[in-house]
Every structure is written in C-alpha cells, then in structure tokens.
Amino acid sequence: xxxxxxxxxxxxxxxxxxxxxxxxxxxxxxxxHLFYDQILEAVKETLKExxxxxxxxxxxxxxxLDYTIRARLIVAIKRMKKNV
Amino acid sequence: xxxxxxxxxxxxxxxxxxxDIFMSDxxxxxxxxxxxxxxxxxxRNLVETYLLTxxxxxxxxxxxxxxxxxxxIEDDLQLLMTRKIDYILLPKSNxxxxxxxxxxxxxxxRKNNFKKxxxxxxxxxxxxxxxxxxxxxxxxxxxxxxxxxxxxxxxEVERTTVGNEIMYARSKVIFACAANQIIAIxxxxxxxSDEEGLEYDCSNAKALGMKAKTAIHPSQLDIIxxxxxxxxxxxxxxxxxxxxxxxxxxxxxxxxxKMIDKPVIEKAKKIIExxxxxxxx
Numbered sequence: 362x363x364x365x366x367x368x369x370x371x372x373x374x375x376x377x378x379x380x381x382x383x384x385x386x387x388x389x390x391x392x393x394h395l396f397y398d399q400i401l402e403a404v405k406e407t408l409k410e411x412x413x414x415x416x417x418x419x420x421x422x423x424x425x426l427d428y429t430i431r432a433r434l435i436v437a438i439k440r441m442k443k444n445v
Numbered sequence: 446x447x448x449x450x451x452x453x454x455x456x457x458x459x460x461x462x463x464x465d466i467f468m469s470d471x472x473x474x475x476x477x478x479x480x481x482x483x484x485x486x487x488x489r490n491l492v493e494t495y496l497l498t499x500x501x502x503x504x505x506x507x508x509x510x511x512x513x514x515x516x517x518i519e520d521d522l523q524l525l526m527t528r529k530i531d532y533i534l535l536p537k538s539n540x541x542x543x544x545x546x547x548x549x550x551x552x553x554x555r556k557n558n559f560k561k562x563x564x565x566x567x568x569x570x571x572x573x574x575x576x577x578x579x580x581x582x583x584x585x586x587x588x589x590x591x592x593x594x595x596x597x598x599x600x601e602v603e604r605t606t607v608g609n610e611i612m613y614a615r616s617k618v619i620f621a622c623a624a625n626q627i628i629a630i631x632x633x634x635x636x637x638s639d640e641e642g643l644e645y646d647c648s649n650a651k652a653l654g655m656k657a658k659t660a661i662h663p664s665q666l667d668i669i670x671x672x673x674x675x676x677x678x679x680x681x682x683x684x685x686x687x688x689x690x691x692x693x694x695x696x697x698x699x700x701x702x703k704m705i706d707k708p709v710i711e712k713a714k715k716i717i718e719x720x721x722x723x724x725x726x
Binding site: 366367370371372373394425426428429431432433435436439440 | 459461462487490491493494495497498499506641
C-alpha cells in the first residue's frame with residue numbers, strides 16, 4: 362500500500378511513502394544538482410522527528426522549498442499511520 | 446488597520462512562498478473554500494510549517510478556518526499553536542457559529558495561555574445579514590467581511606458590477622461596523638481581468654463606507670490599495686487642519702472658508718493616522 366501527499370505542480374513536490382524492510386529514500390528533483398543533499402537532509406530529519414523507520418520514500422520535487430517538503434512528508438506519514 | 450487582504454489557497458506552495466512580497470496589507474490563508482475536501486490535511490500542514498519556519502511573514506495574518514460544524518475545525522484551530530495568527534476568519538458566521546467558536550477559543554486561551562484571539566466574521570448568508578448588528582457587538586469580533594458570492598447564490602440573484610443586489614447587505618455591514626468601531630471589509634471582485642470594473646467596485650464600496658477590500662489575485666492589490674488610501678490632497682488638507690488646530694487651540698475655526706469643528710478635526714486625524722500606517726507620510 363502506498364501513501365501520497367503533495368503534487369507535481371511548480372514549487373511543490375509529490376511524496377510517496379510505503380512500508381519497507383529498511384529505510385530507503387529516492388529523490389528526483391528538478392534542482393537536484395544544487396539541492397540534493399538539502400532535500401535528503403530534510404527527509405531524514407522529518408522521518409526522525411516523526412519516529413518513522415523502515416519506509417520507502419520517494420520525493421518527486423518540482424522546486425519545493427524546505428518547509429514544503431517537510432509538510433508534504435508529514436502528511437504522507439500521517440496518512441500512512443492512519444491506515445496502518 | 447488595513448486596506449487590502451489577499452486570499453491565498455492554503456495548499457498552494459507557489460503563492461505561500463511569495464506571501465510576504467505581495468503588496469497587500471494582510472494575507473488570508475484559506476483552509477476552506479479554496480481547498481479540496483481531500484486536501485485539507487495537506488493545506489493545514491503546509492500553512493503550519495510555513496508559519497513556523499518562515500522568517501519574513503506578512504504584516505497581518507488571517508486564517509480562514511472551515512465552518513465550526515465541519516470535521517476539520519479542531520485540527521484547523523491547532524494552527525493557533527504557531528502563535529503567528531492575528532485573526533481567525535469565521536466562515537458562515539451567525540450567532541450560533543460565533544457562540545460555538547467563542548467557547549472553543551476561550552478554552553484554548555485558558556489551556557495555552559493565549560492572548561485573546563481576534564475574529565473577522567464572514568457575512569455570507571441572509572441569516573448573518575439579519576444578525577449582523579449582534580455579531581458586530583461581540584467582544585472578539587474586530588471586523589466583518591461581506592461575502593457576496595455565497596449571499597447572492599442564496600438569494601438567487603446575479604452578481605453585477607454595479608452591485609445593486611448587495612447594496613442592502615453592504616450597508617448593513619458598514620453600519621454595524623461603524624456603530625461598533627470595527628473594520629468593514631468588502632467582498633472580493635471576482636473578474637480578475639476587469640480592472641475598470643474593480644476600480645468602480647472599490648470606489649463604490651469606499652463611498653458607502655467600506656474601509657478595506659479583499660483580493661483574490663495579487664494583480665488586484667494595486668487598485669485596491671490606491672482606492673482605499675487617502676489621496677495626497679486629503680493628506681495635505683488633514684495636515685493643515687490639524688496644524689491649525691494645534692496652533693490656535695480653538696475647537697472651532699475656519700479653514701479654506703469652511704467651518705472646522707471637532708468631527709472634522711477627528712476626521713483629519715484619522716486620515717493622518719491612515720497615511721502613516723500605509724507609509725504615505
């Protein structure tokens with residue numbers, strides 16, 4: 362089962378999350394060449410803050426700011442937790 | 446004090462990230478009509494993280510919550526925990542919804558040691574127009590916003606640029622606000638491409654007594670701010686009147702062949718205050 366939040370509109374990102382045997386993070390960003398590390402850090406930090414482990418997270422980023430990535434990931438996690 | 450409030454859909458990152466650079470005196474972050482029912486959590490979370498992590502926020506922040514009888518109200522009000530919200534905009538206001546929200550806010554204030562949370566009530570139903578004087582008297586209410594789209598929908602009348610169909614409701618809102626010294630905020634003009642119509646609508650609303658207007662697009666802000674600001678001529682007149690009053694100390698005097706007394710001096714002072722607030726002085 363996958364859970365999503367966000368969109369592929371400009372300045373937004375689509376987060377897809379699903380349970381996994383280990384934590385995996387995939388980032389596909391239009392600004393990845395500049396901000397890959399920053400996006401990765403935002404995802405890792407948010408997962409830690411939300412006490413989430415063993416998930417597969419995909420970020421399809423269209424230039425979202427840091428707080429947008431965090432907000433979308435939090436909603437995706439909440440949607441997942443609600444249904445688990 | 447504000448002239449313009451811009452609606453921004455809570456789930457729109459592009460608009461959110463530019464919220465502080467738009468020329469509006471305040472921003473209304475909308476969690477209600479502009480957000481799809483399946484995206485309420487996304488919008489709420491986005492606005493929350495924006496408010497908590499952004500350094501340069503808009504001067505005035507208004508949050509339009511969902512109606513008090515909706516499933517979303519409890520979560521929407523959690524955004525008060527950010528302590529960044531200046532006003533809650535209550536949709537579908539009437540004495541019952543105001544009573545319910547007031548009780549909830551009083552509880553949240555006690556629990557979280559909040560200052561008194563201020564409200565702007567959206568007058569968008571015939572029932573609200575009938576109850577507008579009572580709504581305006583409520584100690585939490587600092588402004589009324591006329592919502593003409595829902596209202597004319599309920600009345601089954603067409604919205605026009607001239608606005609005769611909302612004249613009664615507009616006037617009721619204006620008088621209720623004036624009597625209770627709160628701000629009367631006009632309904633948005635929904636044709637984004639019609640600048641002439643917007644200017645007419647603003648001038649008409651201002652002439653009746655509206656003090657501010659909402660915008661649904663940043664391109665409307667220039668005209669709204671211009672119309673709802675005191676003109677250079679008015680500011681100059683007000684400065685001269687106040688200067689003469691302070692110099693002579695007289696309560697009644699003549700200026701440019703017109704009698705100036707207490708109400709006129711008060712009017713001049715208000716114009717100067719507005720001009721200062723809006724950086725026109």
